[in-house]
Amino acid sequence: xxxxxxxxxxxxxxxxxxxxxxxxxxxxxxxxxxxxxxxxxxxxxxxxxxxxxxxxxxxxxxxxxxxxxxxxxxxxxxxxxxxxxxxxxxxxxxxxxxxxxxxxxxxxxxxxxxxxxxxxxxxxxxxxxxxxxxxxxxxxxxxxxxxxxxxxxxxxxxxxxxxxxxxxxxxxxxxxxxxxxxxxxxxxxxxxxxxxxxxxxxxxxxxxxxxxxxxxxxxxxxxxxxxxxxxxxxxxxxxxxxxxxxxxxxxxxxxxxxxxxxxxxxxxxxxxxxxxxxxxxxxxxxxxxxxxxxxxxxxxxxx
Numbered sequence: 529x530x531x532x533x534x535x536x537x538x539x540x541x542x543x544x545x546x547x548x549x550x551x552x553x554x555x556x557x558x559x560x561x562x563x564x565x566x567x568x569x570x571x572x573x574x575x576x577x578x579x580x581x582x583x584x585x586x587x588x589x590x591x592x593x594x595x596x597x598x599x600x601x602x603x604x605x606x607x608x609x610x611x612x613x614x615x616x617x618x619x620x621x622x623x624x625x626x627x628x629x630x631x632x633x634x635x636x637x638x639x640x641x642x643x644x645x646x647x648x649x650x651x652x653x654x655x656x657x658x659x660x661x662x663x664x665x666x667x668x669x670x671x672x673x674x675x676x677x678x679x680x681x682x683x684x685x686x687x688x689x690x691x692x693x694x695x696x697x698x699x700x701x702x703x704x705x706x707x708x709x710x711x712x713x714x715x716x717x718x719x720x721x722x723x724x725x726x727x728x729x730x731x732x733x734x735x736x737x738x739x740x741x742x743x744x745x746x747x748x749x750x751x752x753x754x755x756x757x758x759x760x761x762x763x764x765x766x767x768x769x770x771x772x773x774x775x776x777x778x779x780x781x782x783x784x785x786x787x788x789x790x791x792x793x794x795x796x797x798x799x800x801x802x803x804x805x806x807x808x809x810x811x812x813x814x815x816x817x818x819x820x821x822x823x824x825x826x827x828x829x830x831x
Contacts, residue, residue, distance in 0.1 A: 531603055533567045534596040536560060537575060541593045545582050591689075594664035620814040621649035623661035624671035625742045626730055626759050627801070628780040629828075633821035635783075641814060652759065655742060656735035662804050663689045668815050670804035671822075673776075675797060677746070681739040686804070695802040696819070697826045701744050702777030702790040706766045711791065718794045723751050726771040728762050731755040743774045744797050763788070776801060778828050 536553065540560070543549040550557040568575055575589035585593060624630045634650050651661060659682075661667040674682060674693065686693055703717050709725075711717055727750040730742045738746040754771060756762050763784065765771040776799055777790040803819060805811065811819070 529567065529570055531600065533563055534600050536563050537567060538593060538596055538600060540564060540576065540583065541585055541589070544584070590664065598665045617645055617647040618814075619647045619649070620812060620818075621651065621661075621667045622669045622671065622815075622818060623651040623653050623658045623667040625655060625658060625673065626652050626762075627671060627776070627778075628759075628783050629776075629778045629825045630671045630822065632780045632783055633818060633825070636821045637814065637818045640817060646814065654730070654732045654735065655740040656732070659685065659689065659691070659804065662691060662806060665806070668805070668809075668812060669818065671801070672804060673742075673744075673799045673801045675744055675799050677744070678739045678741075679800075681737075690807045691804050692807045693802050693804050695800050696822050697801055699776040699778065699799050699801065701793045701795045701797045701799065702775055703772050703793050704766075704775040704777075704779075704788065704790050705770070705772040706763075706787050707789050708767070708787075709770050709772065712789055714791055716792045716794055719745070719748065722772060726752040726754045726765070726769050728754050728756060728765050728771040728773040730762070731757045744799060745774060745795070778825055 536549070536555075539553055540546060540549040543552060546561055546564075547557050550560045553560060564576065571592070573588045573592055574586050575592055576583045577586050577589075622630075622634060631650065631652070634648075638646075638648055649667070651657075651667060653661065655672060658667075658670040658672050662670040672682075683693065703711070703722065705712055711721060711725075714721075727743075729746075732740050732742075754765060754769075756765065762771075762773060766773075766788065774793065775790060777792070779788065779790055803822070805815075
């Protein structure tokens with residue numbers, strides 16, 4: 529197995545076709561196809577599924593490409609630093625469900641490390657994408673929640689993908705709304721009281737199973753439900769339609785402003801919010817600092 533073969537496989541995966549990959553690599557298509565077949569024979573893994581419609585990664589191929597990218601990127605870092613003598617930036621990325629406090633922890637981490645020597649990435653993503661980002665090394669850490677409903681399904685997926693979940697905090701369930709909402713002044717809200725107001729939920733794309741929902745009580749039959757794919761739209765719908773969403777109750781006014789509040793939902797449900805990493809992988813100094821900042825929100829978690 530050579531770096532060239534790894535680069536060929538990565539290029540084919542990115543291009544989605546052998547002919548386009550051959551064009552990008554300045555190779556003939558037969559030569560590229562032969563190199564990929566040699567790699568598959570050597571590893572004993574079918575990396576790509578060939579059909580009349582084109583080429584796509586197999587599940588085993590997705591995992592292989594994740595490792596291949598890591599190897600090639602590390603080689604490029606070494607080559608840049610020790611051969612080209614260029615100063616390069618270290619990289620750190622995290623993927624998360626839509627938690628403002630997780631973004632706040634990221635902000636504090638960036639402030640302490642600075643951006644002169646580091647290149648950062650933060651991805652607010654769908655649940656399945658958070659998992660895939662960590663699995664494929666796109667992000668070092670993923671932030672999501674487990675509860676009694678989704679734990680068995682997601683934990684099984686974590687095992688299959690060789691991932692580990694570590695709890696950061698536990699919290700109760702809160703109704704998140706703008707302060708002008710008719711129910712905003714209550715100390716506690718029953719789910720039945722919310723019936724006439726639209727429940728706002730993050731859209732999960734192809735992986736729209738209840739188990740991947742970012743909000744608890746995902747199987748509840750809401751009379752009015754609106755799906756959105758970003759936090760800004762959710763906040764606008766709260767104000768425009770008196771909508772609400774269910775959340776951890778941990779609010780960061782520094783980022784979302786002072787126009788929103790969280791009111792306890794009458795429910796015994798508990799969320800366990802934690803971080804996801806590759807099994808057996810160490811956590812970088814930036815990752816450790818990020819988790820340290822996240823840990824500061826334990827005292828703000830509401831039960």
